[in-house]
Amino acid sequence: MATVEELQTRVKQLEEELERERTRNRGGTDGGGGRKKIDQMSSEVVDSNPYSRLMALKRMGIVDNYERIRDFTVAIVGVGGVGSVTAEMLTRCGIGKLLLFDYDKVELANMNRLFFQPHQAGLSKVQAAEITLRDINPDVEFETHNYNITTVDNFQHFMDRISHGHLKGDRPVDLVLSCVDNFEARMAINTACNEQGQVWIESGVSENAVSGHIQVIKPGETACFACAPPLVVASGIDEKTLKREGVCAASLPTTMGIVAGFLVQNTLKYLLEFGSVTYYLGYNAMQDFFPSMAMKPNPNCDDSFCTKLQTEYQEKLLAQPKEEAKEETVEEVVHDANDWGIELVAETTEEELKAASHGHVPELVEGVHVAYVRPMTQEDEEGAAGLTVDDQESLEDLMAKMKSI
Amino acid sequence: MATVEELQTRVKQLEEELERERTRNRGGTDGGGGRKKIDQMSSEVVDSNPYSRLMALKRMGIVDNYERIRDFTVAIVGVGGVGSVTAEMLTRCGIGKLLLFDYDKVELANMNRLFFQPHQAGLSKVQAAEITLRDINPDVEFETHNYNITTVDNFQHFMDRISHGHLKGDRPVDLVLSCVDNFEARMAINTACNEQGQVWIESGVSENAVSGHIQVIKPGETACFACAPPLVVASGIDEKTLKREGVCAASLPTTMGIVAGFLVQNTLKYLLEFGSVTYYLGYNAMQDFFPSMAMKPNPNCDDSFCTKLQTEYQEKLLAQPKEEAKEETVEEVVHDANDWGIELVAETTEEELKAASHGHVPELVEGVHVAYVRPMTQEDEEGAAGLTVDDQESLEDLMAKMKSI
Numbered sequence: 001m002a003t004v005e006e007l008q009t010r011v012k013q014l015e016e017e018l019e020r021e022r023t024r025n026r027g028g029t030d031g032g033g034g035r036k037k038i039d040q041m042s043s044e045v046v047d048s049n050p051y052s053r054l055m056a057l058k059r060m061g062i063v064d065n066y067e068r069i070r071d072f073t074v075a076i077v078g079v080g081g082v083g084s085v086t087a088e089m090l091t092r093c094g095i096g097k098l099l100l101f102d103y104d105k106v107e108l109a110n111m112n113r114l115f116f117q118p119h120q121a122g123l124s125k126v127q128a129a130e131i132t133l134r135d136i137n138p139d140v141e142f143e144t145h146n147y148n149i150t151t152v153d154n155f156q157h158f159m160d161r162i163s164h165g166h167l168k169g170d171r172p173v174d175l176v177l178s179c180v181d182n183f184e185a186r187m188a189i190n191t192a193c194n195e196q197g198q199v200w201i202e203s204g205v206s207e208n209a210v211s212g213h214i215q216v217i218k219p220g221e222t223a224c225f226a227c228a229p230p231l232v233v234a235s236g237i238d239e240k241t242l243k244r245e246g247v248c249a250a251s252l253p254t255t256m257g258i259v260a261g262f263l264v265q266n267t268l269k270y271l272l273e274f275g276s277v278t279y280y281l282g283y284n285a286m287q288d289f290f291p292s293m294a295m296k297p298n299p300n301c302d303d304s305f306c307t308k309l310q311t312e313y314q315e316k317l318l319a320q321p322k323e324e325a326k327e328e329t330v331e332e333v334v335h336d337a338n339d340w341g342i343e344l345v346a347e348t349t350e351e352e353l354k355a356a357s358h359g360h361v362p363e364l365v366e367g368v369h370v371a372y373v374r375p376m377t378q379e380d381e382e383g384a385a386g387l388t389v390d391d392q393e394s395l396e397d398l399m400a401k402m403k404s405i
Numbered sequence: 406m407a408t409v410e411e412l413q414t415r416v417k418q419l420e421e422e423l424e425r426e427r428t429r430n431r432g433g434t435d436g437g438g439g440r441k442k443i444d445q446m447s448s449e450v451v452d453s454n455p456y457s458r459l460m461a462l463k464r465m466g467i468v469d470n471y472e473r474i475r476d477f478t479v480a481i482v483g484v485g486g487v488g489s490v491t492a493e494m495l496t497r498c499g500i501g502k503l504l505l506f507d508y509d510k511v512e513l514a515n516m517n518r519l520f521f522q523p524h525q526a527g528l529s530k531v532q533a534a535e536i537t538l539r540d541i542n543p544d545v546e547f548e549t550h551n552y553n554i555t556t557v558d559n560f561q562h563f564m565d566r567i568s569h570g571h572l573k574g575d576r577p578v579d580l581v582l583s584c585v586d587n588f589e590a591r592m593a594i595n596t597a598c599n600e601q602g603q604v605w606i607e608s609g610v611s612e613n614a615v616s617g618h619i620q621v622i623k624p625g626e627t628a629c630f631a632c633a634p635p636l637v638v639a640s641g642i643d644e645k646t647l648k649r650e651g652v653c654a655a656s657l658p659t660t661m662g663i664v665a666g667f668l669v670q671n672t673l674k675y676l677l678e679f680g681s682v683t684y685y686l687g688y689n690a691m692q693d694f695f696p697s698m699a700m701k702p703n704p705n706c707d708d709s710f711c712t713k714l715q716t717e718y719q720e721k722l723l724a725q726p727k728e729e730a731k732e733e734t735v736e737e738v739v740h741d742a743n744d745w746g747i748e749l750v751a752e753t754t755e756e757e758l759k760a761a762s763h764g765h766v767p768e769l770v771e772g773v774h775v776a777y778v779r780p781m782t783q784e785d786e787e788g789a790a791g792l793t794v795d796d797q798e799s800l801e802d803l804m805a806k807m808k809s810i
Contacts, residue, residue: 007415007416034524047513048514053614056614085519089519109453109454109458112498113458117541118541135524136523250459252462253669254670258666262659262663287680292693
């Protein structure tokens with residue numbers, strides 16, 4: 001049994017500890033965390049209104065009806081260097097609902113990118129993100145899934161959630177954002193979105209940390225990830241593989257923050273209908289060069305849902321009055337984007353391209369170039385071309401499995 | 406005198422409160438905040454190394470010696486939507502020392518931009534920033550100043566700190582980054598940097614939130630802020646004035662995050678000597694257009710330190726061997742930046758330009774166009790051209806005062 005004196009000492013200790021916690025982590029405020037929920041977005045210009053600077057977009061003539069942002073649901077796959085900042089930007093913009101998917105844990109090795117903090121090391125990324133984001137904006141609804149979307153069961157659940165997880169009831173999300181760092185996860189998202197005719201935006205950052213891109217994919221209307229894979233694979237090797245070999249990809253908070261900025265800016269333009277949505281926007285940090293273009297789908301795409309939607313889209317175009325149809329074609333966008341005379345320049349030589357594709361150069365539609373290649377690993381070099389066929393077969397197996405679920 | 410029972414209840418209450426604090430704000434970790442200091446940056450690929458992904462820039466052939474980052478000191482003026490993210494990126498990159506200047510308090514109205522959190526409302530921006538940044542990276546040294554640099558006394562102190570505040574002893578900082586939102590503060594930074602021959606980078610975001618820019622200013626070598634003012638003034642009206650009138654500028658976390666990303670990427674390229682430093686990089690979010698160029702200084706610049714340094718720079722060029730001199734000229738950079746056929750397009754009509762300058766179009770050097778204009782306020786409209794002269798005189802008075810200190 002503790003004495004009064006011992007208890008008094010303990011109370012004092014705890015009070016000090018509590019004070020330290022509050023001071024260190026929250027800046028010594030009154031102890032009330034975050035802010036209260038706000039029923040309706042207001043344009044009122046007062047210091048206490050977290051939406052005044054966003055609602056001002058209406059007065060400035062940029063967005064017709066900013067409040068609509070609360071009606072939208074966005075799924076973010078991958079909550080790492082790009083995905084976490086993407087989630088934070090959308091949260092601060094007051095998006096209706098976010099679905100977050102990731103199976104990784106926060107590590108100190110992630111601290112060279114924005115968002116996560118050292119004291120969160122060891123927590124799952126989705127859990128740590130949800131705690132921080134709820135504090136920033138309690139008006140946003142969150143749904144988090146701490147799993148790898150590429151396993152059979154999880155893929156099925158992922159498909160189910162993006163089809164039915166909308167804030168406004170049993171319907172698909174408005175947009176899926178891919179912020180993953182490996183080929184398999186991109187392929188899984190592509191398969192799911194093709195099957196459901198779901199618009200999504202791909203993003204990626206190169207493993208030397210100084211280039212990145214975003215790419216809008218409208219199944220049937222633009223090239224999907226399976227139509228022209230090398231373009232959208234920042235790196236064929238994921239971080240886990242690299243770490244096993246004792247090396248790791250480089251990354252910078254700048255490049256990742258800029259790519260997240262492009263991704264969310266494009267998301268806002270797409271959802272709130274202002275400015276022009278850019279179908280492909282690249283970023284080369286060394287030269288500050290920003291390639292832009294649009295890509296037609298590949299009629300010989302391996303994904304049967306993609307080719308089916310391509311046919312449907314073409315039929316829809318033909319059924320439309322001529323004027324409307326003209327505005328809708330992707331070719332128009334290509335023309336727009338080329339007004340500045342900008343063309344995508346491959347960062348790789350023809351030789352590197354051949355090496356990367358192991359002699360099997362994919363049949364690309366006109367206008368599609370290769371931006372990134374998968375570097376040769378030691379295993380690739382040992383196995384030569386034979387291994388590549390195996391790789392592709394196992395990928396097809398995976399896809400077949402996914403489709404047969 | 407409290408009874409044992411009362412004390413036990415109090416202990417329980419405090420323990421719960423402490424747990425809530427930790428869970429809500431820090432994700433329920435072991436209670437040890439942040440991470441320990443690290444003496445030397447290591448390339449080791451382990452989850453616990455916060456620098457592994459940055460040191461990988463060496464292996465990737467991007468940066469020769471990343472560790473040098475610890476030797477640099479950067480001053481950031483303005484810790485708002487752009488400045489706070491700029492400070493966070495540099496902190497995560499492991500910069501040696503940051504000097505932060507701002508006189509504003511965190512408000513809920515700032516929550517539509519990255520970095521600050523609702524529970525920090527009421528704290529000074531520099532204090533809140535320092536608490537968060539120290540937690541993220543305790544290896545960085547911070548020096549914060551909670552004042553307005555444009556008052557006479559503070560301006561003198563500001564000059565003193567950027568001249569003597571380097572991490573490595575009594576010498577100037579390596580770079581000054583301007584992240585302010587008003588004309589007077591930009592002019593004060595320009596005056597200080599011209600007087601001290603200090604390289605700085607200007608940044609700005611338009612008040613409709615959908616465009617921004619960064620601009621490297623090397624006194625004597627490139628145009629300074631006084632050489633061509635309208636180009637670098639995102640808005641002549643600061644937030645305080647707008648708020649008094651019951652309106653406010655719009656802002657987006659995307660545009661501000663992207664501008665901060667460009668600012669820090671350029672800072673890293675300049676300090677660590679990789680890639681090419683872009684002298685002017687603009688961002689138009691509506692069209693995803695990125696104007697780039699370089700600007701020669703105006704030989705008739707009002708700032709006498711600017712014209713003096715221009716002469717010194719020209720003499721230095723003449724004294725150099727021809728090959729070297731060629732590489733150093735700004736004209737070369739103009740040529741490089743125009744390789745893609747990109748030209749800066751004024752966002753304004755000739756008429757708007759005339760209205761903005763109140764009939765007094767500044768004498769701009771060839772190649773310099775106007776990107777932003779100061780919108781006419783009611784006062785401007787009432788006062789017509791006469792008022793403008795007063796404005797300029799009072800600005801000169803201010804400058805004279807600053808110089809005479």
